Amino acid sequence: MSIFGKSVFGNKATDSIPTPSPEAGTGAPGPAVRKSDDEWRSELTPEEYHVLRQAGTERPFTGEYVDTHTEGVYQCRACGAELFRSNEKFDSHCGWPSFWAPLADGTVRYIHDRTLGMDRVEVRCTNCDSHLGHVFAGEGYGTPTDQRYCINSVSLKLVPRSTREPAPAES
Numbered sequence: 001m002s003i004f005g006k007s008v009f010g011n012k013a014t015d016s017i018p019t020p021s022p023e024a025g026t027g028a029p030g031p032a033v034r035k036s037d038d039e040w041r042s043e044l045t046p047e048e049y050h051v052l053r054q055a056g057t058e059r060p061f062t063g064e065y066v067d068t069h070t071e072g073v074y075q076c077r078a079c080g081a082e083l084f085r086s087n088e089k090f091d092s093h094c095g096w097p098s099f100w101a102p103l104a105d106g107t108v109r110y111i112h113d114r115t116l117g118m119d120r121v122e123v124r125c126t127n128c129d130s131h132l133g134h135v136f137a138g139e140g141y142g143t144p145t146d147q148r149y150c151i152n153s154v155s156l157k158l159v160p161r162s163t164r165e166p167a168p169a170e171s
C-alpha cells in the first residue's frame, strides 16, 4: 500500500479550464464581441441581461418599440451593431416589434430552437451572439418576404434618423 499510488494532479486536471462556447469546434467563426457573463451582467439591466444573454422574452405589448414608426436604425442593445431599419418594420399586432427583413445579410444569425415544445428559429446578433427574438415565415402578412422577425424591444436601441443624418444646410 503506497501513498504514491495516485497522482496528486489526477483529480484536478479540468477544474480551472473555462467552459468553451457552445459553438466551439463547429468551425464557424465566433462573434466579434465576446464578454464574460459578469461583464454582461454589469453592463446590462437585469431585463436586458435576461433577454439578450438568457434568451428571455419580454411580455407582449410592453416593449418600447412595439408601435414605433420613427424613422431610423435599430441597433443591438448589447453591442451597438446595426440590425434592423424602420423601413422594414411593420405592424404585425403580435405584441413585439416586427420586421420583414434584417438590415443586411449577415447582421443576424439563426439557430434552430426546439425549446418549449415549439419548432422555431431563434435570431441572434452576429456581432455579439446576443438573443434578439425569433423569425417566422409564411404567416400571410403580405410583406415582401412573408417573414416576421419578432424581436424584443429590450434587445434593440432605436437611433432616430434625425440624429444620425442632420439635414443638409441650404445654400
Ligand SMILES: [Zn+2]
Binding pocket: 076, 077, 078, 079, 080, 081, 125, 126, 127, 128, 129, 130
Ligand atoms: Zn450585438
